[in-house]
Amino acid sequence: MKELTIQAVVENLDNVIAFVTSFLEEMDCPLKEQMSIEVAVEEIFVNIAHYAYKPETGMAHIVCKEAEDDVAIEISFEDNGMPFDPLAKADPDVTLSVEDRPIGGLGIFMVKKSMDDVHYEYKDGKNIFTMRKNLTRVNN
Amino acid sequence: MTITKEQNGNALTIFLSGRLDTTTAPELESEIKQDLEGIKELTFHFGNLEYISSAGLRVIMSAQKIMSKQGTMVVTNASEEVKEIFEVTGFSSIIEIR
Numbered sequence: 001m002k003e004l005t006i007q008a009v010v011e012n013l014d015n016v017i018a019f020v021t022s023f024l025e026e027m028d029c030p031l032k033e034q035m036s037i038e039v040a041v042e043e044i045f046v047n048i049a050h051y052a053y054k055p056e057t058g059m060a061h062i063v064c065k066e067a068e069d070d071v072a073i074e075i076s077f078e079d080n081g082m083p084f085d086p087l088a089k090a091d092p093d094v095t096l097s098v099e100d101r102p103i104g105g106l107g108i109f110m111v112k113k114s115m116d117d118v119h120y121e122y123k124d125g126k127n128i129f130t131m132r133k134n135l136t137r138v139n140n
Numbered sequence: 141m142t143i144t145k146e147q148n149g150n151a152l153t154i155f156l157s158g159r160l161d162t163t164t165a166p167e168l169e170s171e172i173k174q175d176l177e178g179i180k181e182l183t184f185h186f187g188n189l190e191y192i193s194s195a196g197l198r199v200i201m202s203a204q205k206i207m208s209k210q211g212t213m214v215v216t217n218a219s220e221e222v223k224e225i226f227e228v229t230g231f232s233s234i235i236e237i238r
Contacts, residue, residue, distance in 0.1 A: 010163065011163075031221075094230025098234045099208070106194040106229050110193075110194055110229065
């Protein structure tokens with residue numbers, strides 16, 4: 001298990017990605033999964049940085065661990081900001097034409113699509129977001 | 141991220157290498173704002189692009205919106221991982237990927 005407590009500002013994104021990447025390397029995470037995990041971590045961390053403590057800033061606590069059944073990794077994010085369930089928002093319509101599609105709004109949708117499980121709860125004054133990614137690691 | 145550009149008349153190719161993420165996307169966005177005027181053919185060369193997040197997709201979508209009005213746009217040489225992201229987000233049905 002690896003933990004990081006860091007100020008939730010966009011300037012720390014590279015540090016967060018480096019922290020998660022070092023965990024994934026220790027876990028021999030296949031490259032195929034690595035990028036989708038990095039994308040999900042970026043979306044969630046940037047969301048906290050942009051909205052959780054607005055207009056101020058605060059901390060984010062990130063925990064990376066191997067799932068108990070050894071075939072997945074779990075990453076959780078905690079912040080003490082405003083209660084906000086990122087999963088509550090409706091998914092964007094990805095079949096719209098170029099003219100009709102909004103420019104953004106894909107972040108959380110990408111997390112939902114690329115992770116095998118996502119979970120949000122507000123508990124003891126904290127937003128807790130957990131995601132799980134199954135690994136296609138080949139056992140020797 | 142490194143941005144390299146090659147312009148030939150009204151055709152512009154933008155070569156991206158490294159990571160197109162929340163930190164680097166604003167840089168590409170401002171480059172695009174300056175450069176797309178009068179461009180009829182825009183190519184994004186993704187051969188050395190290692191990573192793209194929603195912040196990067198946002199810039200690609202704005203470029204497509206501009207180019208739909210004034211010409212054509214194509215994305216080339218994307219890695220399998222980047223292509224998968226284009227697939228999941230429905231980008232592959234509205235952006236030409238070669």
